[in-house]
Amino acid sequence: METIKIAVLGLGTVGQGVVMMLDAQKELLAKEAGCPIELGRVLEKYLTKKRDVQLPEGMCTNRWEDILQDPSIRIIVETIGGIEPARTYILQALKAGKSVVTANNDLLAEYGTELFQAAREAERDLYFENSVGGAIPLIRALRQNLSVCRLTQIMGIINGTTNYILTRMGEGCGFHKALAEAQENGLTEPDPKADIDGRDAARSAAILATLAFHSQVHLADVYMEGITRITGEDIAIAHSLGYAIKLLAVCRNDGVSIEARVHPALIPAAHPLSAVKDTYYAIFVKGEELSETMFYGLGIGRLPSAIAILDDVVAVAQNIHRNCQGRLNFVEPRTLPILPMEKVRTRFFLRLLLTDEPGTLADVTEILGRCNVSIARVHQTVLDKGVAEVVFITHLAVEGDMQEAVSSIQALPATQKVVSLIRVEGVAEDS
């Protein structure tokens, strides 16, 4: 029976995991795919670098052509990450008649349309389960299951690094120490910037929204705010009010426009998302024909990633074996406009330092009222030296109105500091 050879591009944590499991699960893979699957070649820039995996003599190459021009390689597993050279390699591989499995949410969020167009023209497969949520079968659920219902909302925690950091901060650890820990534990990219500034989550949100709403959403369409401004104090105060702070992705489709945003948010303790800790992901999917469905699991790490990738490899191998590649499509035209952030309706947590004198609170609340922001809760604590800390939690308000209110509040003589403005999500509708 035909053996299907794959090439792994990049021998980082994930690439090595794939090589390991490819060997460890040989029988299972062959059984599932209907034919043996074998490692054909590995592309790695640094041939001499120390690895956790032993590769046979000559398996590793630093020349892409060796793989591109090898007709026995049928599937390319791209674990390099980043835009280039991954983008060029994938496009060339598809043109050369190879199918591709990629873990690269960066590339998909920015060049998804181009890549899937190329896959369609080549009638080859482009699978990407691991690009969002590791082994949590989220991409396949949106691409195959749930593909026939009108999904209205995706909301969840889709970045493990920031969830780990926020979890540790909630335990009293400082941001920088928590970040350092995450790096030591291999939970971040060499450069953690894309994690902490929300970009990685925004990429995933763009991919999920595109799949869920059948309308192209690009990275640039996703409002993005990271966790760098969140302090231990914010988390402690939120906690004392009955909320956790998470980096949240919210994608909505009301049939008129699409809302896509990633930012820190307060979540009520009663909401399941508030209990999602460490590097776990949890994604809620809602649809017109579907009440809330939830997916929960480990989104990052060597093994979950390797599993997600090898499941894709098996699916592609089945398709090659059955000669039906290119079945699944992911070229979604833009059918709905993106709702501008200033028009988004949400709730807010606003924390102020005010000079503790008569009338100050009245001025602030007057401004909020004038800007159509109605207050659900207020907590005032007088700090030493005549300074009052005031925390507001609002009802649903329009982002633009709230921003206007905040700048007016900032202009008040009695306002010493607008300490933090954090959105609030996951509040039961009736509240």
Place this chain on the structure above:
Amino acid sequence: METIKIAVLGLGTVGQGVVMMLDAQKELLAKEAGCPIELGRVLEKYLTKKRDVQLPEGMCTNRWEDILQDPSIRIIVETIGGIEPARTYILQALKAGKSVVTANNDLLAEYGTELFQAAREAERDLYFENSVGGAIPLIRALRQNLSVCRLTQIMGIINGTTNYILTRMGEGCGFHKALAEAQENGLTEPDPKADIDGRDAARSAAILATLAFHSQVHLADVYMEGITRITGEDIAIAHSLGYAIKLLAVCRNDGVSIEARVHPALIPAAHPLSAVKDTYYAIFVKGEELSETMFYGLGIGRLPSAIAILDDVVAVAQNIHRNCQGRLNFVEPRTLPILPMEKVRTRFFLRLLLTDEPGTLADVTEILGRCNVSIARVHQTVLDKGVAEVVFITHLAVEGDMQEAVSSIQALPATQKVVSLIRVEGVAEDS
């Protein structure tokens, strides 16, 4: 472009849901499948029965031959339920070269091997997402995602009717009233027996275990105990001790043998499953390469079922369109023995009525100790008329040992009644 015609067998709640959504989602279905999908024929015994759906003249037939012999029908959607005539229809349809989508966990749990053998021989598809967990993409996750890892445990709530009843009982409603409600709300089969005696959950457990562990598990292999012996008192006492009572399915694979059981169980309030209410399902999947992954959503109901079925129809239509039916296989040989129930290790909640006199408790604890059952907690309440109610929660114990202990306790002169013996699951390993 070729239009793919389907026939729906049975116009019950689910069958009507499929017919409705087939029309409502026409465009989306065609887009996803790559070709138009159309209702070709409906099989229904009672042609004159009142329906929620309007069918064109001549669409409905009560003669199976009209469908079997119609070559334009490519996909059969079986929503009749039960063993016969569903089994015969599916076998004949596959032989006739039609692919099949079924929602029938009853049939799959007992005749899965035969049906999938037939599908393989005919090189046709047999999809069954809705047979377990409605629109929760669990079957596809186990069949396609997660298919390359060595799964070690599946544990969860996989019957919506009993979960609804237990939820209502927890709110103080009696069993019979809760059951009547479930029936009024269309949450049970005409005969609810299979739900409340655990048979429906056991069927699903057999299917899940077979898929997860790549080893055939039949309905007869699954230990089964329903909720009929659970009382409001049990639930209240469990609650006071910090537990909820759920009908739980537990399937384990330790590499030596497979454990498969369905029974009521106490779940600690800290465990996510204890919070799963009403008709919601939640299934935890664990694997050697995979820490806990969880799926949550509505398992029953017209729309979730229709979505699950139509997602399968789309997948099968893609396969027909691409001429690659029969890709996925589900004929799993028995590779591991089933662990006999008396060898299963779990924890227990034991509730006794004892004559309130000196030495009684000592006699009971002596028996438990002799049978290698060690006690984690004891609660004694003296009821009126010299009767003491004693509740034990044990550490991990072997089922056979516990059963032996209970019969010895029953034989004690001071034992007035063994009120209840309920297993305890979901306790953190370290406890």
